[in-house]
Amino acid sequence: MQTIQQLQTDLQAGRVTSERLVEQSLEAIEDYRKSGGAAFVHVDAAAALDAARASDAARRVGYVPSVIAGLPISVKDLFDVRGQVTAAGSRVLASAPAATEDAEAVARLRAAGAILVGRTNMSEFAFSGLGVNPHYGTPRAPHDDTRVAGGSTSGGAVSVAKGMAVATLGTDTGGSIRIPAAFCDLVGFKPTAHRVSLRGGVPLSRTLDSAGPLARSVACCATLDRILSGQSLDARPAPLAGLRLYVTRDFVMDGADAAVEQAFEAALARLSARGATIVPFDFPELRDLPTINAGGGFTAAEAWQWHRKLLSERGDAYDPRVAMRIRRGEKQSAGDYIELIDARARMMAIAATRLREADAWLMPTVAVVPPRVSELQQDDAFFATNAMVLRNTSVLNFLDGCAVSLPTGRAGIGLAVCGLHNADARVLQVSGAIEAELA
Numbered sequence: 001m002q003t004i005q006q007l008q009t010d011l012q013a014g015r016v017t018s019e020r021l022v023e024q025s026l027e028a029i030e031d032y033r034k035s036g037g038a039a040f041v042h043v044d045a046a047a048a049l050d051a052a053r054a055s056d057a058a059r060r061v062g063y064v065p066s067v068i069a070g071l072p073i074s075v076k077d078l079f080d081v082r083g084q085v086t087a088a089g090s091r092v093l094a095s096a097p098a099a100t101e102d103a104e105a106v107a108r109l110r111a112a113g114a115i116l117v118g119r120t121n122m123s124e125f126a127f128s129g130l131g132v133n134p135h136y137g138t139p140r141a142p143h144d145d146t147r148v149a150g151g152s153t154s155g156g157a158v159s160v161a162k163g164m165a166v167a168t169l170g171t172d173t174g175g176s177i178r179i180p181a182a183f184c185d186l187v188g189f190k191p192t193a194h195r196v197s198l199r200g201g202v203p204l205s206r207t208l209d210s211a212g213p214l215a216r217s218v219a220c221c222a223t224l225d226r227i228l229s230g231q232s233l234d235a236r237p238a239p240l241a242g243l244r245l246y247v248t249r250d251f252v253m254d255g256a257d258a259a260v261e262q263a264f265e266a267a268l269a270r271l272s273a274r275g276a277t278i279v280p281f282d283f284p285e286l287r288d289l290p291t292i293n294a295g296g297g298f299t300a301a302e303a304w305q306w307h308r309k310l311l312s313e314r315g316d317a318y319d320p321r322v323a324m325r326i327r328r329g330e331k332q333s334a335g336d337y338i339e340l341i342d343a344r345a346r347m348m349a350i351a352a353t354r355l356r357e358a359d360a361w362l363m364p365t366v367a368v369v370p371p372r373v374s375e376l377q378q379d380d381a382f383f384a385t386n387a388m389v390l391r392n393t394s395v396l397n398f399l400d401g402c403a404v405s406l407p408t409g410r411a412g413i414g415l416a417v418c419g420l421h422n423a424d425a426r427v428l429q430v431s432g433a434i435e436a437e438l439a
Helices: 004-013 018-034 045-060 104-111 154-161 178-183 218-229 258-273 284-292 297-317 320-331 334-354 379-398 424-438
Strands: 040-043 072-076 115-120 144-148 167-172 187-190 210-215 244-247 277-280 360-364 402-407 414-419
Touching: 004 018, 004 218, 018 040, 018 045, 018 072, 018 115, 040 154, 045 115, 072 104, 072 154, 104 115, 104 167, 104 218, 115 154, 154 167, 154 178, 154 210, 167 187, 167 218, 178 187, 178 379, 178 402, 178 414, 187 218, 187 379, 187 424, 210 218, 218 402, 218 424, 244 258, 258 277, 258 360, 258 414, 258 424, 284 334, 284 379, 297 320, 297 334, 320 379, 360 379, 360 424, 379 402, 379 414, 402 424, 414 424
Parallel strands: 072 115, 072 167, 244 277, 244 360
Antiparallel strands: 040 115, 167 210, 187 210, 187 402, 360 414, 402 414
């Protein structure tokens, strides 16, 4: 499917209608589901077509509320959509009452004229970077259906990669936008946490959760960010020549797959040849993160607070691997939690000093290629692989930063363009410059 900008140009010129775009989206979804695909847990075909026809009628009289008006968008299953059940990829909430109003992010999309085509599958309660879901099926990587699509926004990524939606609304607590973006060769933008409202969604970690888009281009993500956040960032691509792009091999390159290392080094060489300055720097303190988060970190502590009653009543309905990770939070004390807060503040201060002259910090989005589903059957392999897949992306959540994952041109391997707290505009500008060179 084309970018938001290309499709809006076609709509304005009368070369296509919203109704036709939505019909094509629904046809692609139906074909995909018939083939056994697990990207969607609910498709709202009738409402989507009605909304598309209304959008076309409004366009004919000159009313086009935004650049996404009339375009099919999918929504992760943890956001409330009026009249629908928010199950968050679980069986536990599958019989909950339907939402009476839209989540704020969904309401912003709807007000901007987006056509909501359906709810997408995800890791249960967003608590995995792999996208495995034992209840509703596991979405597969578009380039290789033996491999996972990445999580937790697994179905959303596949919906865009396979042309079933123009873009998707996802969340990111430890990499859940950027991992599936990398594995599905898309652009994914994790904004600074709390820039986009999470009201009306199922939380995982109140400290680390953020919401953002996965789409075809940096410009698409910037467009959606303006709608979702209500902030008009200057996201125009920066001139590549002269950019200072920082690179550390501490922690984020440990144990990386050879294919990932090769793609990363090739990207750095290409950017350097185009005039960017690659600046090596040391950040050995990153290797303290596994120890800092050994008890499950903010995610386990805060997930336990939200889930403890449900787990006591319906624990047998959870994915056992998810329940196990949530229950780690029960063992954390108030003192442990305060030490986490202090450790985070120290690490953020170190990062601010080390990166004060950087235009962006580059790293592989994920240090390994998409794992095969067959390799994740045993718990030990699942947990070890999940930790490795989440490792690089979770650095930025811990630092309260922002990042874009870009396709490298090598299937299933992404390049992360990272910044610290509220550096969103600069990250988008640098990402736009790099995207043009990697295309």
